[in-house]
Amino acid sequence: MLADRVDSEFDDQQDRAENIRRISQISEYAMPVFPSPLDTDPDIWGLTAVMTDRTFHATPSNSEKETHFGYQSIPESEKEEKVKEVFERVADTYDLMNDAMSLGVHRLWKDHFVKSAAPKPTFKCLDVAGGTGDIAFKLHKYMRNVNRDCEKIVVCDINTEMLRVGEERAAQMGVGENFTWVEGNAEVLQFPDNTFDLYTIAYGIRNCTHIDKVLEEAYRVLKPGGRFMCLEFSEVNNPLISQVYDKYSHDVIPVMGQLIAGDFESYQYLVESIRKFPNQETFAEMVAAAGFEVVEYENLTFGVTAIHSGYKL
Numbered sequence: 001m002l003a004d005r006v007d008s009e010f011d012d013q014q015d016r017a018e019n020i021r022r023i024s025q026i027s028e029y030a031m032p033v034f035p036s037p038l039d040t041d042p043d044i045w046g047l048t049a050v051m052t053d054r055t056f057h058a059t060p061s062n063s064e065k066e067t068h069f070g071y072q073s074i075p076e077s078e079k080e081e082k083v084k085e086v087f088e089r090v091a092d093t094y095d096l097m098n099d100a101m102s103l104g105v106h107r108l109w110k111d112h113f114v115k116s117a118a119p120k121p122t123f124k125c126l127d128v129a130g131g132t133g134d135i136a137f138k139l140h141k142y143m144r145n146v147n148r149d150c151e152k153i154v155v156c157d158i159n160t161e162m163l164r165v166g167e168e169r170a171a172q173m174g175v176g177e178n179f180t181w182v183e184g185n186a187e188v189l190q191f192p193d194n195t196f197d198l199y200t201i202a203y204g205i206r207n208c209t210h211i212d213k214v215l216e217e218a219y220r221v222l223k224p225g226g227r228f229m230c231l232e233f234s235e236v237n238n239p240l241i242s243q244v245y246d247k248y249s250h251d252v253i254p255v256m257g258q259l260i261a262g263d264f265e266s267y268q269y270l271v272e273s274i275r276k277f278p279n280q281e282t283f284a285e286m287v288a289a290a291g292f293e294v295v296e297y298e299n300l301t302f303g304v305t306a307i308h309s310g311y312k313l
């Protein structure tokens with residue numbers, strides 16, 4: 001169903017021609033990071049051909065390398081499925097819980113994130129782990145208000161339930177035609193090299209098994225000059241606030257999850273996953289290691305959340 005919609009939405013020949021024109025311009029001076037699909041199939045450059053019903057999943061490793069799922073240690077090959085189950089369970093109450101847990105502050109963080117991204121009218125934007133569409137809606141609003149124009153925004157998420165809620169929200173707001181919803185894994189994106197001007201990922205990367213692969217893929221799909229922007233929970237830099245925040249998140253949030261969403265465990269995982277994510281400096285190093293330049297970060301609310309960004313130059 002999603003695939004059909006994606007096909008029809010991207011079947012616009014003009015969009016396709018524009019995409020091919022931009023990519024061929026870029027490919028004159030940019031060396032693709034990964035082998036280009038164009039090398040093997042000239043038809044694949046059109047997004048119609050690429051964004052079909054192919055859903056990519058991380059290939060399970062033969063070795064039983066362990067990773068974290070919250071505070072648990074599990075085989076790497078199991079994490080993707082477990083994370084999927086969490087977001088399937090929370091999809092319908094996700095937006096309500098975000099407001100309850102953060103007392104609405106997540107909206108301010110997301111507004112600031114989008115303002116910092118400052119997308120231009122012609123930007124092709126990709127929001128990865130876009131879930132129920134918060135960032136995509138804010139990008140769209142910004143582009144409409146500030147630029148009076150907006151290219152179609154692509155929202156990619158591994159979870160159909162989260163995307164379903166996002167699509168329903170877009171339809172209710174009467175802006176459905178401005179978004180394309182794509183089921184896909186941030187670690188193996190199904191978009192051609194050098195496609196997007198802006199890549200955003202908000203509160204998604206910590207749920208991925210291989211952060212380095214997510215960053216490599218972000219670099220690959222961005223055009224030269226394109227910007228990577230990540231909004232993620234991070235390390236609190238004030239000892240007193242850190243203590244209060246720790247207590248609140250470990251003792252209150254899972255209980256809130258139980259009361260509002262009837263789900264203690266999913267919210268316990270979400271809290272634990274925040275603690276397992278690399279701190280600001282370490283994550284900035286990872287972003288730079290993926291090839292991004294002018295890497296910087298900004299702490300919001302004492303580092304409860306941080307914005308990391310970098311350019312593909």
Ligand SMILES: C[S@@+](CC[C@H](N)C(=O)[O-])C[C@H]1O[C@@H](n2cnc3c(N)ncnc32)[C@H](O)[C@@H]1O
Pocket residue numbers: 083084087128129130131132133134135156157158159162184185186187201202203204205207208209
């Ligand atoms: C906490 S939600 C954030 C949603 C949205 N970006 C927001 O800020 O409200 C995390 C999202 O990451 C998605 N996700 C987790 N692992 C993923 C992966 N490997 N690839 C793509 N999306 C993934 C989940 O399905 C979920 O929708």
